[in-house]
Amino acid sequence: MASSCLFNASVSSLNPKQDPIRRHRSSASLLRHRPVVVSCTSSAKTADGNNNSNVPIETAVKPRRTEDNIRDEARRHRSTAVNPFSARYVPFNAAPGSNEYYSLDEIVYRSRSGGLLDVEHDMEALKRFDGAYWRDLFDSRVGKSTWPYGSGVWSKKEWVLPEIDDDDIVSAFEGNSNLFWAERFGKKFLDMNDLWVKHCGISHTGSFKDLGMTVLVSQVNRLRKMKRPVVGVGCASTGDTSAALSAYCASAGIPSIVFLPANKISMAQLVQPIANGAFVLSIDTDFDGCMKLIREITAELPIYLANSLNSLRLEGQKTAAIEILQQFDWEVPDWVIVPGGNLGNIYAFYKGFKMCQELGLVDRIPRLVCAQAANANPLYLHYKSGWKDFKPMTASTTFASAIQIGDPVSIDRAVYALKKCNGIVEEATEEELMDAMAQADSTGMFICPHTGVALTALFKLRKQGVIAPTDRTVVVSTAHGLKFTQSKIDYHSKAIPDMACRFSNPPVEVKADFGAVMDVLRNYLGSNTLRS
Numbered sequence: 001m002a003s004s005c006l007f008n009a010s011v012s013s014l015n016p017k018q019d020p021i022r023r024h025r026s027s028a029s030l031l032r033h034r035p036v037v038v039s040c041t042s043s044a045k046t047a048d049g050n051n052n053s054n055v056p057i058e059t060a061v062k063p064r065r066t067e068d069n070i071r072d073e074a075r076r077h078r079s080t081a082v083n084p085f086s087a088r089y090v091p092f093n094a095a096p097g098s099n100e101y102y103s104l105d106e107i108v109y110r111s112r113s114g115g116l117l118d119v120e121h122d123m124e125a126l127k128r129f130d131g132a133y134w135r136d137l138f139d140s141r142v143g144k145s146t147w148p149y150g151s152g153v154w155s156k157k158e159w160v161l162p163e164i165d166d167d168d169i170v171s172a173f174e175g176n177s178n179l180f181w182a183e184r185f186g187k188k189f190l191d192m193n194d195l196w197v198k199h200c201g202i203s204h205t206g207s208f209k210d211l212g213m214t215v216l217v218s219q220v221n222r223l224r225k226m227k228r229p230v231v232g233v234g235c236a237s238t239g240d241t242s243a244a245l246s247a248y249c250a251s252a253g254i255p256s257i258v259f260l261p262a263n264k265i266s267m268a269q270l271v272q273p274i275a276n277g278a279f280v281l282s283i284d285t286d287f288d289g290c291m292k293l294i295r296e297i298t299a300e301l302p303i304y305l306a307n308s309l310n311s312l313r314l315e316g317q318k319t320a321a322i323e324i325l326q327q328f329d330w331e332v333p334d335w336v337i338v339p340g341g342n343l344g345n346i347y348a349f350y351k352g353f354k355m356c357q358e359l360g361l362v363d364r365i366p367r368l369v370c371a372q373a374a375n376a377n378p379l380y381l382h383y384k385s386g387w388k389d390f391k392p393m394t395a396s397t398t399f400a401s402a403i404q405i406g407d408p409v410s411i412d413r414a415v416y417a418l419k420k421c422n423g424i425v426e427e428a429t430e431e432e433l434m435d436a437m438a439q440a441d442s443t444g445m446f447i448c449p450h451t452g453v454a455l456t457a458l459f460k461l462r463k464q465g466v467i468a469p470t471d472r473t474v475v476v477s478t479a480h481g482l483k484f485t486q487s488k489i490d491y492h493s494k495a496i497p498d499m500a501c502r503f504s505n506p507p508v509e510v511k512a513d514f515g516a517v518m519d520v521l522r523n524y525l526g527s528n529t530l531r532s
Protein backbone atom coordinates (compact mmCIF):
# COMPACT_ATOMS: atom_id res chain seq x y z
CA MET A 1 0.00 0.00 0.00
CA ALA A 2 2.70 2.42 1.00
CA SER A 3 4.39 2.41 -2.36
CA SER A 4 1.29 3.69 -4.18
CA CYS A 5 0.82 6.60 -1.80
CA LEU A 6 1.44 10.16 -2.88
CA PHE A 7 3.04 10.78 0.47
CA ASN A 8 5.38 7.94 1.14
CA ALA A 9 8.18 7.76 3.62
CA SER A 10 10.53 9.96 1.68
CA VAL A 11 8.10 12.81 1.24
CA SER A 12 8.23 14.18 4.75
CA SER A 13 11.90 14.99 4.37
CA LEU A 14 11.46 16.67 0.98
CA ASN A 15 11.23 20.39 0.61
CA PRO A 16 8.65 21.02 -2.10
CA LYS A 17 10.44 24.22 -3.07
CA GLN A 18 13.41 22.07 -4.10
CA ASP A 19 11.27 19.63 -6.02
CA PRO A 20 9.37 21.43 -8.75
CA ILE A 21 8.48 18.19 -10.54
CA ARG A 22 6.68 16.86 -7.50
CA ARG A 23 4.90 20.16 -6.99
CA HIS A 24 3.79 20.12 -10.59
CA ARG A 25 2.61 16.54 -10.36
CA SER A 26 0.63 17.17 -7.21
CA SER A 27 -1.32 20.03 -8.74
CA ALA A 28 -1.67 20.58 -12.45
CA SER A 29 -1.20 17.13 -13.92
CA LEU A 30 -3.32 15.37 -11.32
CA LEU A 31 -6.12 17.85 -11.74
CA ARG A 32 -6.18 17.24 -15.46
CA HIS A 33 -7.07 13.59 -14.88
CA ARG A 34 -9.86 14.26 -12.35
CA PRO A 35 -8.03 12.56 -9.54
CA VAL A 36 -9.54 11.09 -6.47
CA VAL A 37 -7.44 11.47 -3.37
CA VAL A 38 -7.80 8.25 -1.50
CA SER A 39 -7.10 7.59 2.14
CA CYS A 40 -5.00 4.61 2.96
CA THR A 41 -2.72 3.40 5.66
CA SER A 42 0.76 4.50 4.86
CA SER A 43 4.22 4.37 6.21
CA ALA A 44 4.59 8.15 6.57
CA LYS A 45 7.69 9.26 8.40
CA THR A 46 7.24 10.71 11.86
CA ALA A 47 9.15 13.67 13.24
CA ASP A 48 11.64 11.32 14.92
CA GLY A 49 12.32 9.61 11.59
CA ASN A 50 10.42 6.37 12.26
CA ASN A 51 7.78 4.93 10.02
CA ASN A 52 4.23 5.37 11.21
CA SER A 53 1.79 2.93 9.70
CA ASN A 54 -1.19 4.12 11.67
CA VAL A 55 -2.19 7.36 10.09
CA PRO A 56 -4.51 8.24 7.26
CA ILE A 57 -2.40 9.46 4.39
CA GLU A 58 -3.82 10.42 1.05
CA THR A 59 -3.04 8.66 -2.13
CA ALA A 60 -3.84 9.24 -5.76
CA VAL A 61 -5.33 8.40 -8.18
CA LYS A 62 -8.54 6.49 -8.84
CA PRO A 63 -11.20 7.52 -11.32
CA ARG A 64 -14.51 8.59 -9.81
CA ARG A 65 -17.37 6.14 -10.31
CA THR A 66 -20.10 7.88 -12.24
CA GLU A 67 -22.78 6.88 -9.72
CA ASP A 68 -20.82 8.44 -6.81
CA ASN A 69 -21.17 11.99 -5.58
CA ILE A 70 -18.15 13.43 -3.78
CA ARG A 71 -19.49 12.37 -0.37
CA ASP A 72 -19.98 8.78 -1.58
CA GLU A 73 -16.55 8.88 -3.05
CA ALA A 74 -15.02 10.00 0.24
CA ARG A 75 -17.00 7.29 2.07
CA ARG A 76 -15.82 4.64 -0.36
CA HIS A 77 -12.22 5.57 0.23
CA ARG A 78 -12.49 6.16 3.97
CA SER A 79 -9.39 5.14 5.86
CA THR A 80 -9.53 2.06 8.01
CA ALA A 81 -6.58 3.28 10.06
CA VAL A 82 -7.15 4.37 13.65
CA ASN A 83 -7.30 8.16 13.80
CA PRO A 84 -4.39 9.18 16.02
CA PHE A 85 -5.53 12.79 16.46
CA SER A 86 -7.99 14.21 18.99
CA ALA A 87 -9.15 17.43 20.63
CA ARG A 88 -11.14 18.46 23.69
CA TYR A 89 -12.38 21.54 25.53
CA VAL A 90 -10.23 22.90 28.34
CA PRO A 91 -10.53 26.13 30.33
CA PHE A 92 -8.94 28.94 28.32
CA ASN A 93 -5.40 29.67 29.55
CA ALA A 94 -5.88 27.03 32.25
CA ALA A 95 -3.66 27.06 35.30
CA PRO A 96 -0.83 24.51 35.07
CA GLY A 97 -2.00 21.18 36.46
CA SER A 98 -5.68 21.83 35.72
CA ASN A 99 -7.43 18.57 34.95
CA GLU A 100 -10.71 20.09 33.82
CA TYR A 101 -11.67 19.06 30.30
CA TYR A 102 -14.74 18.17 28.28
CA SER A 103 -15.42 16.09 25.20
CA LEU A 104 -16.29 18.13 22.12
CA ASP A 105 -19.51 16.10 22.10
CA GLU A 106 -20.60 17.79 25.33
CA ILE A 107 -22.69 20.94 25.14
CA VAL A 108 -20.63 23.32 27.19
CA TYR A 109 -19.54 26.92 26.60
CA ARG A 110 -17.99 27.94 29.92
CA SER A 111 -15.48 26.42 32.31
CA ARG A 112 -16.45 25.43 35.86
CA SER A 113 -15.31 28.83 37.11
CA GLY A 114 -17.35 30.61 34.45
CA GLY A 115 -14.35 31.43 32.25
CA LEU A 116 -13.90 30.90 28.53
CA LEU A 117 -13.05 27.53 27.01
CA ASP A 118 -10.52 26.64 24.35
CA VAL A 119 -10.18 23.65 22.04
CA GLU A 120 -6.98 21.83 22.96
CA HIS A 121 -5.47 19.49 20.40
CA ASP A 122 -3.35 16.49 21.26
CA MET A 123 -0.18 18.30 20.24
CA GLU A 124 2.01 15.29 21.01
CA ALA A 125 0.12 13.25 18.41
CA LEU A 126 0.39 16.07 15.86
CA LYS A 127 4.10 16.53 16.65
CA ARG A 128 4.81 12.96 15.62
CA PHE A 129 4.80 14.40 12.10
CA ASP A 130 7.25 17.10 11.19
CA GLY A 131 6.55 20.52 9.71
CA ALA A 132 7.43 19.40 6.19
CA TYR A 133 4.84 16.63 6.43
CA TRP A 134 2.07 19.03 7.42
CA ARG A 135 3.07 21.60 4.82
CA ASP A 136 3.02 18.95 2.10
CA LEU A 137 -0.26 17.48 3.26
CA PHE A 138 -2.02 20.85 3.35
CA ASP A 139 -0.51 21.92 0.03
CA SER A 140 -1.60 18.68 -1.62
CA ARG A 141 -5.24 19.42 -0.85
CA VAL A 142 -5.44 22.89 -2.41
CA GLY A 143 -7.39 23.28 -5.63
CA LYS A 144 -9.18 19.92 -5.41
CA SER A 145 -12.84 19.05 -5.11
CA THR A 146 -12.27 16.07 -2.83
CA TRP A 147 -14.73 15.88 0.06
CA PRO A 148 -14.16 17.55 2.49
CA TYR A 149 -10.66 18.79 1.68
CA GLY A 150 -11.83 21.14 -1.08
CA SER A 151 -12.65 23.45 1.81
CA GLY A 152 -9.85 25.67 3.07
CA VAL A 153 -11.00 24.81 6.59
CA TRP A 154 -11.37 21.05 6.20
CA SER A 155 -8.12 20.80 4.27
CA LYS A 156 -6.68 21.28 7.76
CA LYS A 157 -9.13 18.83 9.35
CA GLU A 158 -6.53 17.12 11.59
CA TRP A 159 -5.93 20.50 13.27
CA VAL A 160 -9.60 21.52 13.39
CA LEU A 161 -12.02 18.73 14.33
CA PRO A 162 -9.93 15.62 13.88
CA GLU A 163 -12.53 13.18 15.08
CA ILE A 164 -15.59 14.19 13.09
CA ASP A 165 -16.80 11.79 10.44
CA ASP A 166 -16.47 13.27 6.95
CA ASP A 167 -20.11 12.38 6.45
CA ASP A 168 -21.21 14.77 9.20
CA ILE A 169 -19.40 17.76 7.75
CA VAL A 170 -21.50 20.66 6.48
CA SER A 171 -19.33 22.65 4.11
CA ALA A 172 -19.64 25.13 1.27
CA PHE A 173 -15.96 24.67 0.39
CA GLU A 174 -15.28 27.89 2.26
CA GLY A 175 -11.81 29.35 2.74
CA ASN A 176 -9.05 29.34 0.14
CA SER A 177 -9.79 33.05 -0.16
CA ASN A 178 -7.81 35.43 -2.29
CA LEU A 179 -4.65 36.94 -0.84
CA PHE A 180 -4.53 40.11 -2.91
CA TRP A 181 -1.33 42.03 -3.56
CA ALA A 182 -2.45 45.63 -2.97
CA GLU A 183 0.21 46.95 -5.30
CA ARG A 184 -1.35 50.27 -6.28
CA PHE A 185 -2.84 51.07 -2.89
CA GLY A 186 0.46 50.30 -1.18
CA LYS A 187 2.53 52.40 -3.57
CA LYS A 188 0.13 55.32 -3.90
CA PHE A 189 -0.86 55.87 -0.30
CA LEU A 190 1.68 54.14 1.92
CA ASP A 191 4.96 53.86 0.05
CA MET A 192 4.78 50.12 0.61
CA ASN A 193 5.69 47.38 -1.84
CA ASP A 194 4.71 44.25 0.05
CA LEU A 195 1.17 44.98 1.19
CA TRP A 196 -1.48 42.28 0.94
CA VAL A 197 -5.19 42.05 1.65
CA LYS A 198 -6.57 38.69 2.73
CA HIS A 199 -10.08 38.75 1.32
CA CYS A 200 -11.89 36.58 3.88
CA GLY A 201 -15.13 38.30 2.85
CA ILE A 202 -15.03 36.83 -0.65
CA SER A 203 -16.77 33.79 0.67
CA HIS A 204 -20.02 31.85 0.66
CA THR A 205 -22.02 34.33 2.79
CA GLY A 206 -19.66 37.25 2.33
CA SER A 207 -17.67 37.22 5.54
CA PHE A 208 -15.01 35.29 7.45
CA LYS A 209 -17.74 33.84 9.67
CA ASP A 210 -18.15 30.98 7.18
CA LEU A 211 -14.79 29.61 8.33
CA GLY A 212 -16.02 29.10 11.88
CA MET A 213 -19.60 28.26 11.07
CA THR A 214 -18.79 25.24 8.93
CA VAL A 215 -17.09 23.75 11.99
CA LEU A 216 -19.81 24.62 14.46
CA VAL A 217 -22.72 23.47 12.29
CA SER A 218 -20.86 20.27 11.38
CA GLN A 219 -20.47 19.48 15.07
CA VAL A 220 -24.16 20.23 15.63
CA ASN A 221 -24.99 17.89 12.75
CA ARG A 222 -22.96 15.21 14.48
CA LEU A 223 -24.64 15.87 17.85
CA ARG A 224 -28.09 15.63 16.29
CA LYS A 225 -27.18 12.35 14.62
CA MET A 226 -26.06 11.18 18.07
CA LYS A 227 -29.58 12.13 19.27
CA ARG A 228 -28.25 14.85 21.55
CA PRO A 229 -30.92 17.40 22.51
CA VAL A 230 -30.29 20.20 20.02
CA VAL A 231 -33.49 21.54 18.48
CA GLY A 232 -31.80 24.44 16.75
CA VAL A 233 -28.81 26.74 16.70
CA GLY A 234 -28.94 30.37 17.80
CA CYS A 235 -26.80 33.48 17.78
CA ALA A 236 -26.77 37.18 18.48
CA SER A 237 -25.39 39.06 15.54
CA THR A 238 -24.37 42.31 13.97
CA GLY A 239 -25.16 40.66 10.66
CA ASP A 240 -22.39 38.37 9.51
CA THR A 241 -22.62 35.61 12.10
CA SER A 242 -26.37 35.31 11.49
CA ALA A 243 -25.85 35.15 7.73
CA ALA A 244 -23.33 32.34 8.05
CA LEU A 245 -25.32 30.45 10.68
CA SER A 246 -28.55 30.53 8.69
CA ALA A 247 -26.86 29.45 5.44
CA TYR A 248 -25.01 26.47 6.94
CA CYS A 249 -28.05 25.42 8.97
CA ALA A 250 -30.29 25.68 5.91
CA SER A 251 -27.93 23.52 3.93
CA ALA A 252 -28.02 20.84 6.65
CA GLY A 253 -31.75 21.16 7.39
CA ILE A 254 -31.16 22.41 10.94
CA PRO A 255 -33.37 25.20 12.38
CA SER A 256 -31.57 28.47 13.08
CA ILE A 257 -32.66 31.32 15.33
CA VAL A 258 -31.01 34.73 15.12
CA PHE A 259 -31.20 37.73 17.45
CA LEU A 260 -30.51 40.99 15.63
CA PRO A 261 -30.31 44.50 17.06
CA ALA A 262 -33.19 46.37 15.39
CA ASN A 263 -32.09 48.89 12.74
CA LYS A 264 -28.40 48.40 13.42
CA ILE A 265 -27.36 46.11 10.60
CA SER A 266 -27.25 46.62 6.85
CA MET A 267 -30.21 45.60 4.66
CA ALA A 268 -27.99 43.20 2.72
CA GLN A 269 -27.08 41.44 5.97
CA LEU A 270 -30.65 41.40 7.26
CA VAL A 271 -31.99 39.74 4.15
CA GLN A 272 -29.49 36.88 4.34
CA PRO A 273 -31.00 34.97 7.32
CA ILE A 274 -34.49 35.86 6.11
CA ALA A 275 -33.77 34.30 2.72
CA ASN A 276 -32.16 31.25 4.30
CA GLY A 277 -35.25 30.54 6.39
CA ALA A 278 -33.92 31.41 9.84
CA PHE A 279 -36.28 32.44 12.64
CA VAL A 280 -35.28 36.11 12.85
CA LEU A 281 -35.90 38.20 15.96
CA SER A 282 -35.34 41.92 15.53
CA ILE A 283 -34.80 43.17 19.06
CA ASP A 284 -34.91 46.72 20.31
CA THR A 285 -31.42 46.74 21.81
CA ASP A 286 -27.80 46.76 20.66
CA PHE A 287 -25.57 43.75 19.90
CA ASP A 288 -24.43 43.46 23.52
CA GLY A 289 -28.09 43.33 24.59
CA CYS A 290 -28.78 40.57 22.04
CA MET A 291 -25.70 38.67 23.20
CA LYS A 292 -26.87 38.77 26.81
CA LEU A 293 -30.30 37.49 25.77
CA ILE A 294 -29.02 34.63 23.62
CA ARG A 295 -26.77 33.47 26.44
CA GLU A 296 -29.73 33.39 28.81
CA ILE A 297 -31.98 31.67 26.28
CA THR A 298 -29.44 28.99 25.33
CA ALA A 299 -29.01 28.21 29.03
CA GLU A 300 -32.77 27.51 29.24
CA LEU A 301 -33.65 25.91 25.87
CA PRO A 302 -31.91 23.18 23.85
CA ILE A 303 -30.64 25.74 21.37
CA TYR A 304 -26.95 25.46 20.60
CA LEU A 305 -25.00 28.72 20.91
CA ALA A 306 -23.23 29.73 17.70
CA ASN A 307 -21.41 32.90 18.76
CA SER A 308 -17.65 32.85 19.14
CA LEU A 309 -18.06 32.44 22.87
CA ASN A 310 -18.30 28.87 21.63
CA SER A 311 -14.65 28.02 21.02
CA LEU A 312 -15.47 25.59 18.20
CA ARG A 313 -15.96 28.56 15.90
CA LEU A 314 -12.39 29.72 16.39
CA GLU A 315 -11.03 26.37 15.23
CA GLY A 316 -12.35 27.14 11.76
CA GLN A 317 -11.40 30.81 11.84
CA LYS A 318 -7.78 30.01 12.74
CA THR A 319 -7.34 28.31 9.36
CA ALA A 320 -7.22 31.77 7.71
CA ALA A 321 -3.87 32.28 9.46
CA ILE A 322 -2.56 28.93 8.26
CA GLU A 323 -3.80 29.74 4.78
CA ILE A 324 -1.90 33.06 4.73
CA LEU A 325 1.34 31.23 5.52
CA GLN A 326 0.54 28.64 2.90
CA GLN A 327 -0.16 31.33 0.28
CA PHE A 328 3.24 32.86 1.04
CA ASP A 329 4.81 29.44 0.53
CA TRP A 330 5.24 29.15 4.31
CA GLU A 331 7.08 32.44 4.69
CA VAL A 332 5.93 34.50 7.66
CA PRO A 333 4.65 38.05 7.11
CA ASP A 334 5.82 40.76 9.51
CA TRP A 335 2.38 42.12 10.37
CA VAL A 336 -1.22 40.99 10.23
CA ILE A 337 -3.93 43.58 10.91
CA VAL A 338 -7.39 42.39 11.95
CA PRO A 339 -10.49 44.46 12.72
CA GLY A 340 -11.88 43.52 16.14
CA GLY A 341 -15.38 43.53 17.66
CA ASN A 342 -16.41 40.55 19.79
CA LEU A 343 -12.67 39.70 19.64
CA GLY A 344 -12.75 36.01 18.79
CA ASN A 345 -11.00 36.44 15.46
CA ILE A 346 -7.82 38.09 16.72
CA TYR A 347 -7.28 35.10 19.01
CA ALA A 348 -8.13 32.70 16.17
CA PHE A 349 -5.38 34.26 14.06
CA TYR A 350 -2.91 34.01 16.91
CA LYS A 351 -3.81 30.38 17.50
CA GLY A 352 -3.44 29.46 13.82
CA PHE A 353 -0.01 31.08 13.59
CA LYS A 354 1.11 29.64 16.91
CA MET A 355 0.15 26.08 15.94
CA CYS A 356 2.17 26.44 12.75
CA GLN A 357 5.17 27.51 14.80
CA GLU A 358 4.76 24.81 17.43
CA LEU A 359 4.39 22.10 14.82
CA GLY A 360 7.44 23.25 12.88
CA LEU A 361 5.79 24.61 9.72
CA VAL A 362 7.34 28.04 10.35
CA ASP A 363 9.87 29.36 12.83
CA ARG A 364 8.16 32.54 14.05
CA ILE A 365 4.80 34.27 14.10
CA PRO A 366 3.82 37.72 12.82
CA ARG A 367 2.98 40.66 15.07
CA LEU A 368 -0.76 41.18 15.20
CA VAL A 369 -2.59 44.48 15.18
CA CYS A 370 -6.21 44.65 16.30
CA ALA A 371 -8.08 47.63 14.86
CA GLN A 372 -11.24 49.02 16.43
CA ALA A 373 -13.69 51.75 15.51
CA ALA A 374 -13.20 54.71 17.87
CA ASN A 375 -16.95 54.56 18.53
CA ALA A 376 -16.63 50.98 19.82
CA ASN A 377 -13.14 50.78 21.28
CA PRO A 378 -13.10 48.99 24.64
CA LEU A 379 -10.01 46.95 23.71
CA TYR A 380 -8.16 50.04 22.49
CA LEU A 381 -8.83 51.86 25.77
CA HIS A 382 -7.74 48.80 27.71
CA TYR A 383 -4.50 48.63 25.68
CA LYS A 384 -3.87 52.34 26.21
CA SER A 385 -4.30 51.87 29.98
CA GLY A 386 -1.35 49.44 29.86
CA TRP A 387 -3.79 46.52 30.09
CA LYS A 388 -4.68 47.68 33.58
CA ASP A 389 -8.31 48.37 33.48
CA PHE A 390 -10.89 46.75 31.22
CA LYS A 391 -14.18 48.59 31.14
CA PRO A 392 -17.03 47.43 28.91
CA MET A 393 -18.81 50.34 27.26
CA THR A 394 -21.95 51.19 25.36
CA ALA A 395 -20.77 51.32 21.77
CA SER A 396 -21.90 54.25 19.63
CA THR A 397 -23.13 54.03 16.08
CA THR A 398 -20.42 53.37 13.54
CA PHE A 399 -20.32 52.75 9.79
CA ALA A 400 -18.35 49.67 10.78
CA SER A 401 -21.62 48.34 12.15
CA ALA A 402 -20.51 44.71 12.44
CA ILE A 403 -17.98 45.72 15.11
CA GLN A 404 -20.31 48.00 17.07
CA ILE A 405 -19.68 45.99 20.22
CA GLY A 406 -18.94 47.41 23.68
CA ASP A 407 -18.69 44.28 25.81
CA PRO A 408 -16.70 41.73 23.77
CA VAL A 409 -17.06 38.15 25.00
CA SER A 410 -13.52 37.22 23.97
CA ILE A 411 -11.72 40.07 25.69
CA ASP A 412 -9.49 37.64 27.64
CA ARG A 413 -8.58 35.75 24.48
CA ALA A 414 -7.70 38.98 22.66
CA VAL A 415 -5.51 40.31 25.45
CA TYR A 416 -3.70 36.97 25.71
CA ALA A 417 -3.05 36.84 21.96
CA LEU A 418 -1.84 40.43 21.72
CA LYS A 419 0.49 40.10 24.70
CA LYS A 420 1.99 36.88 23.34
CA CYS A 421 2.82 38.34 19.91
CA ASN A 422 3.86 41.83 21.01
CA GLY A 423 0.71 43.08 19.36
CA ILE A 424 -0.73 46.55 19.00
CA VAL A 425 -4.25 47.98 19.18
CA GLU A 426 -5.26 50.96 17.05
CA GLU A 427 -8.50 52.83 16.48
CA ALA A 428 -10.20 54.64 13.59
CA THR A 429 -12.61 57.56 13.68
CA GLU A 430 -15.61 57.47 11.36
CA GLU A 431 -13.96 59.87 8.93
CA GLU A 432 -10.69 57.93 8.95
CA LEU A 433 -12.31 54.57 8.28
CA MET A 434 -14.56 55.91 5.53
CA ASP A 435 -11.68 57.73 3.84
CA ALA A 436 -9.51 54.62 4.02
CA MET A 437 -12.30 52.52 2.52
CA ALA A 438 -12.76 55.03 -0.33
CA GLN A 439 -9.02 55.17 -0.98
CA ALA A 440 -8.81 51.38 -1.17
CA ASP A 441 -11.83 51.25 -3.47
CA SER A 442 -10.23 53.86 -5.73
CA THR A 443 -7.40 51.40 -6.38
CA GLY A 444 -9.72 48.62 -7.48
CA MET A 445 -10.87 47.01 -4.25
CA PHE A 446 -14.44 47.11 -2.94
CA ILE A 447 -13.95 46.67 0.76
CA CYS A 448 -16.22 46.89 3.80
CA PRO A 449 -15.96 49.63 6.45
CA HIS A 450 -14.34 47.17 8.90
CA THR A 451 -11.49 46.71 6.48
CA GLY A 452 -11.39 50.52 6.39
CA VAL A 453 -10.77 50.37 10.15
CA ALA A 454 -7.87 47.97 9.63
CA LEU A 455 -6.41 50.13 6.83
CA THR A 456 -6.61 53.18 9.10
CA ALA A 457 -4.53 51.31 11.67
CA LEU A 458 -2.02 50.63 8.92
CA PHE A 459 -1.92 54.32 7.89
CA LYS A 460 -1.26 55.30 11.51
CA LEU A 461 1.42 52.70 12.13
CA ARG A 462 3.20 53.62 8.89
CA LYS A 463 3.10 57.30 9.85
CA GLN A 464 4.52 56.50 13.28
CA GLY A 465 7.30 54.48 11.62
CA VAL A 466 6.23 51.31 13.44
CA ILE A 467 5.53 49.50 10.17
CA ALA A 468 8.36 50.01 7.67
CA PRO A 469 7.87 50.47 3.89
CA THR A 470 9.29 47.04 3.13
CA ASP A 471 7.55 45.12 5.91
CA ARG A 472 5.40 42.35 4.52
CA THR A 473 1.98 43.30 5.86
CA VAL A 474 -1.37 41.57 5.56
CA VAL A 475 -4.63 43.41 6.17
CA VAL A 476 -7.51 41.06 6.87
CA SER A 477 -10.64 42.07 4.99
CA THR A 478 -13.45 40.53 6.97
CA ALA A 479 -16.58 41.08 4.87
CA HIS A 480 -17.57 41.77 1.29
CA GLY A 481 -18.06 45.44 0.40
CA LEU A 482 -21.33 44.58 -1.34
CA LYS A 483 -22.91 44.04 2.09
CA PHE A 484 -22.23 47.68 2.97
CA THR A 485 -23.15 49.61 -0.16
CA GLN A 486 -25.34 52.12 1.72
CA SER A 487 -22.29 53.47 3.57
CA LYS A 488 -20.52 53.90 0.22
CA ILE A 489 -23.55 55.60 -1.30
CA ASP A 490 -23.71 58.02 1.65
CA TYR A 491 -20.01 58.75 1.35
CA HIS A 492 -19.92 59.30 -2.40
CA SER A 493 -23.02 61.50 -2.27
CA LYS A 494 -21.36 63.55 0.47
CA ALA A 495 -24.45 62.91 2.55
CA ILE A 496 -22.68 62.34 5.85
CA PRO A 497 -22.97 65.20 8.35
CA ASP A 498 -19.63 66.64 9.50
CA MET A 499 -17.61 64.50 7.09
CA ALA A 500 -15.64 66.05 4.22
CA CYS A 501 -15.78 62.81 2.20
CA ARG A 502 -12.44 63.82 0.63
CA PHE A 503 -12.29 60.87 -1.73
CA SER A 504 -15.89 60.90 -2.90
CA ASN A 505 -16.58 60.38 -6.58
CA PRO A 506 -20.20 61.39 -7.18
CA PRO A 507 -21.78 60.81 -10.59
CA VAL A 508 -22.11 63.86 -12.87
CA GLU A 509 -25.66 64.58 -13.95
CA VAL A 510 -25.89 65.61 -17.56
CA LYS A 511 -28.61 66.18 -20.14
CA ALA A 512 -29.13 63.57 -22.89
CA ASP A 513 -27.51 65.87 -25.40
CA PHE A 514 -24.33 65.35 -27.45
CA GLY A 515 -22.97 68.85 -26.78
CA ALA A 516 -23.61 68.64 -23.05
CA VAL A 517 -21.90 65.24 -22.82
CA MET A 518 -18.94 66.55 -24.85
CA ASP A 519 -18.61 69.50 -22.51
CA VAL A 520 -18.40 67.44 -19.38
CA LEU A 521 -16.03 64.95 -20.99
CA ARG A 522 -13.78 67.81 -22.23
CA ASN A 523 -13.73 69.16 -18.77
CA TYR A 524 -12.91 65.72 -17.31
CA LEU A 525 -10.27 64.65 -19.78
CA GLY A 526 -8.70 68.05 -20.24
CA SER A 527 -8.88 69.93 -23.54
CA ASN A 528 -5.31 68.92 -24.51
CA THR A 529 -6.14 65.23 -24.50
CA LEU A 530 -9.15 65.67 -26.73
CA ARG A 531 -7.40 67.94 -29.22
CA SER A 532 -4.53 65.50 -29.82
Ligand SMILES: Cc1ncc(COP(=O)(O)O)c(C=O)c1O
Pocket residue numbers: 207238240241308339340341342343344345346402403448450478479
Ligand atom coordinates in the same frame (compact mmCIF):
# COMPACT_ATOMS: atom_id res chain seq x y z
C1 LIG B 1 -17.18 42.17 9.09
C2 LIG B 1 -16.64 41.93 10.46
N1 LIG B 1 -15.40 42.34 10.73
C3 LIG B 1 -14.84 42.14 11.92
C4 LIG B 1 -15.54 41.55 12.94
C5 LIG B 1 -14.86 41.37 14.23
O1 LIG B 1 -14.58 40.02 14.52
P1 LIG B 1 -14.50 39.59 16.02
O2 LIG B 1 -15.88 39.75 16.59
O3 LIG B 1 -14.10 38.18 15.99
O4 LIG B 1 -13.55 40.50 16.69
C6 LIG B 1 -16.87 41.14 12.72
C7 LIG B 1 -17.70 40.55 13.78
O5 LIG B 1 -17.58 40.86 14.91
C8 LIG B 1 -17.42 41.31 11.44
O6 LIG B 1 -18.64 40.90 11.17
Ligand SMILES: N[C@@H](CCOP(=O)(O)O)C(=O)O
Pocket residue numbers: 209235236237238239240241242306307308309341342344402403
Ligand atom coordinates in the same frame (compact mmCIF):
# COMPACT_ATOMS: atom_id res chain seq x y z
N1 LIG C 1 -19.72 40.68 13.92
C1 LIG C 1 -20.37 39.60 14.54
C2 LIG C 1 -20.64 39.83 15.99
C3 LIG C 1 -20.76 38.53 16.73
O1 LIG C 1 -19.52 37.91 16.74
P1 LIG C 1 -19.25 36.38 17.01
O2 LIG C 1 -18.01 36.11 16.26
O3 LIG C 1 -19.13 36.23 18.46
O4 LIG C 1 -20.40 35.59 16.48
C4 LIG C 1 -21.61 39.27 13.73
O5 LIG C 1 -21.52 39.32 12.53
O6 LIG C 1 -22.64 38.98 14.28
